[in-house]
Amino acid sequence: MSMGMDISPVDLINIQMFAVRVVKLSDYRKQIAEYLHTKMTSVAPNLTTLIGDQVGARLISKAGSLTSLAKYPASTLQILGAEKALFRALKTRSNTPKYGLLYHSTFIGRAGMKNKGRISRYLANKCSIASRIDCFSEAQTTIFGEKLRQQVEDRLKFYETGDIPKKNIEVMKEAMEEALNATQELDVSAKKKKKKKKKVEAMDED
Structure with a gap:
């Protein structure tokens, strides 16, 4: 196929199949x-x-x-x-x-x-x-x-x-403090969810 020629039906099908595959x-x-x-x-x-x-x-x-x-x-x-x-x-x-x-x-x-x-x-x-x-x-x-x-x-x-x-020891201290705070926040959140769940279960029983 050269420039200016119409695309034959067979070539068009092959091009479409290739496009779908891509x-x-x-x-x-x-x-x-x-x-x-x-x-x-x-x-x-x-x-x-x-x-x-x-x-x-x-x-x-x-x-x-x-x-x-x-x-x-x-x-x-x-x-x-x-x-x-x-x-x-x-x-x-x-x-x-x-x-x-x-x-x-x-x-x-x-x-x-x-x-x-x-x-x-x-x-x-x-x-x-x-x-x-x-x-x-x-x-x-x-x-x-x-x-x-x-x-x-x-x-x-x-x-x-x-x-x-910054020195590595300073950065690691900051990271440990942030990680500890994040863990504590997760623990508090988990406890709140647990209390809420118990409260809902108690209300359902009543």
Whole structure:
């Protein structure tokens, strides 16, 4: 078929079928993305808040489980997914890779060329903390993930402007206080609901 010719009925049917298939694939992709977001929010809320659904899921998948990822040191997490490049570099005695799956994080893309390795190392440190909190914490919360994400944002800003960010111990203290307050509020809310339910049941019995 050349420019200017009418589309034949057979070609038109094929084009329509292809368009329908593209729409279905797009809808399926949205469903998968929603499922991934729901699953990651329940399994690793802080890691998800820090680096997003896809990168977090890839890290957990590569490690084998959230528990395995939590046991990895930050240096291993940093190059997770770049094992071939690492072994090749060790064999040829060349420069080792600066990042693996973390390369897909927006933080790496936003960093300047000379700071990509530094921010990758810093991000791996924060991901290691987030995964351990998600794995071993009893209460689910995104407060730590939000604080860790802000720390990475502040570190990027520090590389550009020189503004000194808060120390990690200060940020973690703030996060623990907020998490404790949130837990207490949930407990109070749960108690109120329980009392209200008992009250309704007593009224029904009367």
